[in-house]
Amino acid sequence: MDSVVQTLVNGVALGGTYALLAIGLAMVYSVMGLINFAHGELLTITGYALVGALSLGIPFWPAALVGIAAAVVAAVAMERIAFRPLRGASLETLLLSSFAISVVLQVLFAELISTRAKPVQTPGIFSSNVTLLGVSIGSLQLVTIGVVIVLLVGLTVFLRRSMLGRSVRAAGIDFEMARLVGVRANSMFLLAFALSGALAGVAGLLWVGQRGSVDPSMGLAPVIAAFLATIIGGLGNLSGAALGGLLYGLLQTVLEQVLPGSLQPYRDAIVVSLVVAILLFRPNGVLSRGRAGLVREA
Amino acid sequence: MSAAAPTPLLEVERLDAFYGAIRALREVSLSIRRGEVVALLGANGAGKTSLMRAIVGVGPQVSGGLRLNGRELAGVTPEQRVRSGVALVPEGRHLFGSMSIEDNLLVGRVGARGRGARSRTAGLLRELKELFPVLRERSGRLAGSLSGGQQQQVAIARALMSEPELLLLDEPSLGLSPQVVDVVFETIATLRERGMTMLLVEQDVAEALAIADRCHVLASGRITRSGTPEEIGDHEQLVSAYFGAEES
Known part of the structure; x- marks a missing residue:
């Protein structure tokens, strides 16, 4: 019984991490028709930013925020530099471009940082266990599930209830019409990328927490x-x-x-x-x- | 000494519009005063929608004068034009189909800022629900699930949410049954009674002439005839103007 519960909790935690990434991917697909395979590199950027911040002596949680911020900045930079000029291009062009960005970033990580995995010192909560109803469960898995639930609920409320959220949705449905009702549709694309970057940043932290290291192809x-x-x-x-x-x-x-x-x-x-x-x-x-x-x- | 004539709400002056090498508008000039309803008539491809799109800032490359409240619109983005007081009800309606009716309306309010914006939005929603029964009865439904006539009402309501000074209506009766067309034109008549300034593109000439204060006929991107509905309503002259045989 214990192992069943543990397996389910582990599965939900892993699935939750995937869900954060999947939502980011799908959000970008929704507004731009782009399946961004460079989305995975946002995790890696989070990891390296975390490593860099920790090496500067910044405590873990502020360093984690630095990691998430780095993913947001990278996602926004991808939109402005790489994808905005290609808006309206075919699915194949966008797909190839995202592959190209992914490969370029992986090469840059390998050449400028290292091909070897960089270990990350994570706080005790990432490796400890708690006992719930007599079953020992990893704290990280519980934290992951909690974070995923909070983010999913928050994102849903944002998209459904806020004016910004409605504007992002409108821009995703009909870019020109959104502009014609006054939505700053370009900014909404940028916001969608920023949100996807933030979700990837959180997923990156959870992923690093599970692995304990960062490498170029993580x-x-x-x-x-x-x-x-x-x-x-x-x-x-x-x-x-x-x-x-x-x-x-x-x-x-x-x-x-x-x-x-x-x-x-x-x-x-x-x-x-x-x-x-x-x-x-x-x-x-x-x-x-x-x-x-x-x-x-x- | 007579008082100076008020500045027209919209001034279009020798406007040319191009889609690449194709010239869609040729030296079009017209003006709309506050409270007026002006109809643009013409055959398919005459340039009516191009003019609408030029006014809201999407579509063709334009040269010439385009002023709203005396302010030059060149270089002004479509979003800013909406905030300046122009709203378009496009041909085909273009609702955000997978969003609810209420969300469609609220998106139309995106430019509203400042103190009192929230209560004004609530007030506008109440007013529009009075004007358009569909908004009252089905505000939670997805806009894409509505009939054509209901969608047209939502499209007009969405445009009104920005409290425009100038409402552009592009083919509001297109694809609707005759009964529904009547309802849509009753709505337009109500807006007219309330003082809304409108530029109307319409294939249904009789409906357009019935509601407009002034009309322009476009043919091959050029205004070929202008005047009041009475002046323009002569069938033979209208037909010749449609095909560009008569210069204004």
Whole structure:
């Protein structure tokens, strides 16, 4: 029983991290039609900014804020420098550009910092356990679940209830019409990227907390998971991305527990096969209502 | 000594508009005074929508004069133009279909700032719900799920949320059944009674002539005839103006 609860908690925590990334990916897709594969590098930037801040003697939590801020700045810079000039370009062009940014950043990390993993000293809460109803659970997993819930609720309220949130959604649905009702639509694109950067920053911290180190390609695996999560949920809505992330994380964690050792190397292949199976029955994703944008249906 | 004539709300002076090498408007000049309803008539491709889009700052490259309240609009972004008092109800309505009716309206209020903005927004919503029953009955529904006529009402209401001085209506009857067209034009008549200044592009000539104070006929990007509905209503002359046979 204990192991079942632990597995579920671990799965939800991992899935929550994927969900944060998936929502960021889907938000950018929603406003710009771009699947940003450089989104994973925002995690890496968070990690290196955290390492840099810690090396300057900044305490962990302020350093964590520096990491999140770095991800936000990087996301905004991507929009202004790389993606805004390509607005209206084909999906393929945008996709290739995001791959290019991803590769360039990974090379820069490797050349300018190191190809080796940089260890990160995390606070005790990242490695301690708490006992809940007689079951020992990792504090980091509980913190992750709490943070994910707070962020998802906060983001939903922001998008649904605030004027800025409505404006982001309107700009995502119809850029020109949004301008024609007075929305500063360019700023809303920037805001969507900034939000996706902030979510990636938080996900990056949680990811570093689980790994305890930072390396140039640490963003690759989670961004692929997040991409699959958005596909599972349907590129069409916020809840879908969150649900897809949770499902993907749970699948990975449960399979890690139940698969015999000889099949463990095939775990990710099995997960992806299951994703394909889901898409056979729900080609537009579990919650999608079509090719509308995520932000549009928030 | 007679008092100087008030500055027109909108002045268009020798306006040319281009989509690349294609010239959509040729030296178009017109003005709209406060409280007036001006109709733009013309066949498809005559340049009516191009003129609307030029006024709100999207679409064609323009040269020539375009002034709102005496202020030159060149270089002013579409968002700023809305804040300056122009609102467009576009052809095809372009509602934010996956947002609720109420959210569509509230987005139309995005430029409202300062003290009292919130209570004014609430007041406007109340007023518009009086004017448009669909807003009262279905404000939580997704805008995309409404019928064409209901969507047109929401589109007009959304434009009114910015409290415009000048309302541009581009083909408000397009694609609607005759009964629904009547409802839409009743709404436009109500707005006229309330003093709203409007520039109306409309294919339904009879409806447009019935509601406008003055009309301009566009053909091949040029104004070919201008006048009151009575002056312009002669069928043969109107037909020739539609096809550019008559110069204003």
